[in-house]
Amino acid sequence: MSHLAQASLWLLVILPAAVGGLLALTRRADRVVVPVSLGAAALTLALSAVAAFQRPSVAVPFMAGADFALTVDGLAALLVPVVAAVTLLVLVFAAGERYRAPARFHGLMLLFASSAALTATAATLPTLLFAWEIMGAASYALIGFWWRDDDRMSAGLTAFVTTRTADLGLYVAAAAALAGGGGLALADLPGGSMGWRHVVAAGILVAALGKAAQLPFSFWLSRAMAGPSPVSALLHSAAMVAMGGYLLLRVEPLLVSTGWAGTVTTWLGAATALLLGAVAVAQRDLKQLLAASTAAQLGFVVMAAGAGTVAGGAAHLVAHAATKALLFLAAGAWLTTLGTQRLTGLSGVARRWPLVGWSATVGALALAGIAPLSLWATKDAVLAAALAQSPWLYAVGLVASALSAAYAGKILIVMWRRVPAQRRAGAEAHDEEEQGTGAVNLFQQLPVVVLAVAAAVLGVLALPPVQGLVGRAVATGEAPRATPLELGVSAAIALVIVLVVARGQVPEPRWALRWLGLEKAAGLLVVRPTLRLAAALARFDDRVLDRGVERVAAATLRVADRSARADDRWLDGAVERFAGGTRRLGQLARRPQTGQLHQYYLQAVVVVVVGVLLLVALR
Structure with missing residues (x-):
């Protein structure tokens, strides 16, 4: 495998992500946004063609037992150029529309496309999780692109929370794959221990169903229509929703192995x-x-x-x-x-x-x-x-x-x-939504x-x-x-x-x-019980935990206050008395130090006499 092929695979996922990140953070580059965005998308399409033809694989150490690995096999070789081509065409379409923040829009779209390409080429669960998270975050930002509109932001939040709930299955699958000993490579998942293999399959299935908007998660796709039309075009065709179905195709041997x-x-x-x-x-x-x-x-x-x-x-x-x-x-x-x-x-x-x-x-x-x-x-x-x-x-x-x-x-x-002429004249401009x-x-x-x-x-x-x-x-x-x-x-x-x-x-x-009432059902069966549980826990926190903490704090303050009084009355007094006694002893010790020579001689005579008397007495 040539180094050029490996470099093309790295650039395939890094180039749109890097350009997209720079554009998303740029504020005053509206004139160059479209050329830069389309240039990056076109170069990504060329790189995808090289990768599809060369079928490279790359890996770098990530954690014990698993690499951050990418591979282009037959399935990825079919899908990755499609992702790149659709992204380019959607961005060309978006160039004909006016957005308040074109740099942010094109940047997020390139980042979204990069995460889809990374998902398609992921060879291990750590790589897949990394791509999965970026894809979810980018979709949230794009669905709620007009963030000043509360309804659109709410729609983005609904899509994000729903898919994130299903995404927990992928984390469960990764943990089960580690426990099962089969390894974290997607190709090795069918080789894990039978018990853990079931958990891996169930976790991946839930995560894929959530991203692909399958039952019972389908309702988030309805709310996602609040985003700009180019976002919907990419999300529905070659990015997040498609990647949910793609993941199940990728792990088809695992599905079969469980029975x-x-x-x-x-x-x-x-x-x-x-x-x-x-x-x-x-x-x-x-x-x-x-x-x-x-x-x-x-x-x-x-x-x-x-x-x-x-x-x-x-x-x-x-x-x-x-x-x-x-x-x-x-x-x-x-x-x-x-x-x-x-x-x-x-x-x-x-x-x-x-x-x-x-x-x-x-x-x-x-x-x-x-x-x-x-x-x-x-x-x-x-x-x-x-x-x-x-x-x-x-x-x-x-x-x-x-x-x-x-x-x-x-x-x-x-x-x-066919619209009658009298109706056509009044329908020239609808302007119902924008x-x-x-x-x-x-x-x-x-x-x-x-x-x-x-x-x-x-x-x-x-x-x-x-x-x-x-x-x-x-x-x-x-x-x-x-x-x-x-x-x-x-x-x-x-x-x-x-x-x-x-x-x-x-x-x-x-x-x-109303989409089979799925959103209402999710609200009744999941959202409301979760909020009620959260409210109950909040009340428990306020009434029990917070009061307990407050009582402990109050008792601590009382103990500290009493300790302070004891310190003032007893410890400080004892120290002061000891210091006073020491001062008095010092004063007594200074009295013989008069500086007069005859007194020093007298003191020496007294010391000698006392010494002689002690010797005589001890004998």
Whole structure:
């Protein structure tokens, strides 16, 4: 392995982090922010290509038994360039929007992307934990980027606290891995002792489900929509949410080794794909619809990890990254232009801005699973593995796939709906959520077009012969492949549902409108009991601990006061009496010292006489 390849891997994670940190701390560099940011992102993309081709591994000593190690294997080689490419395109889009603090925004975005790349290349649990923490902190700062708005800051805090709660599972997993003796390298986790291996798998599963916004953690993704649209585009496509599904693909051998984790993972992914698909159908806000669809689509990736098709899950993750980045950027362009993201205010937007409209159409058709666009084939790669595991699992996945066609069809109908002339005149400027500009600029159009091409063609990753190459590069074993019949059935279902949605109004299940009440349930079951416990502990602290401390302090003061009085009366008096006696003895000793010679002779005679008398008496 060449030193150049190793250097490219270090620079891949250090360069965007260093540039992002400098930009985030810079205040007066607005003119150079965009060139510096785009230059760093472009160089990171080039470095990711070098790393994907060379497959380097690097490590430095970190702690006993574990290094801070990075590696680019087949799975990372597929995902890291995607992270870098989406980051560059999202930053190009962001260059067309005006922010009060562009340096801070671009700096945080580069730091966010760096943490995602570090997560994708992490080879040990210490490295993963380091990247995981930075990713969570950066997401909090970006979701609450407009920090003067209390609602947006609250949304960022909700997302941060929810994912941080799930992140505790990763710390439990690291502790269990140490106790199990298998080592902290991700590749060594399946080799730990059986008892501790279960704890490791459970901890990683909880942490990954939290980041991927799977049930029961999905609600934080709804609140995350308060952030800027470029943040949503990166977070949903190639950064934090995607990294949750990626982690489960990375540890698929561990899930299999436990005997239970694979099945649980598969069914949790299927349940999320189904229920969050219903949530997406019920939404009346474009970004909320796309957010729910992200959780649903990541459900397919989680299913793939549990069902053992790493290649299918990776292909779906890559195709979804391009598709979802495209749709979120389109939503951001319309929000900037019209000042709204509500579906009622977006009627006919594709007719008014055709380039963005046709690009978003490609993304929506891919999301629906229309052949031959990307997500059609990648979904079926996952469903084929689900069918091999359980016909019921396949049925749930097929219904979830049908729901994706329904909510994607809902987007298509809104975009291309004809608006009567009398209504069009009054709808020129909505400005319901922010001040619209009335125009889509080149910086907003270019990334959308590039992503539309990617969303159209990336399905080839799940089709022969490329599917075999991807499988050999990233999979740990041979996985079932979708048959032509399965591909045809899913394509037909998607097409029929889109046509049905086009002809009539989409049913909107009210029970799913507020994200299944997950946030309210979390408040009732977790937040309120935690706050009550905290209040009880605070009262215990005030009434028992504080009073105990105060009583001890008061008793100590009383003892000190009495000791002070005893010191004044007895000790100080004794010292003074001793000193007085010593002074008197000194005075007596000074009296014979008169300086007269005859008195000294007399004293000598007295001493001699006394001495003689003592000698005589002693005899």
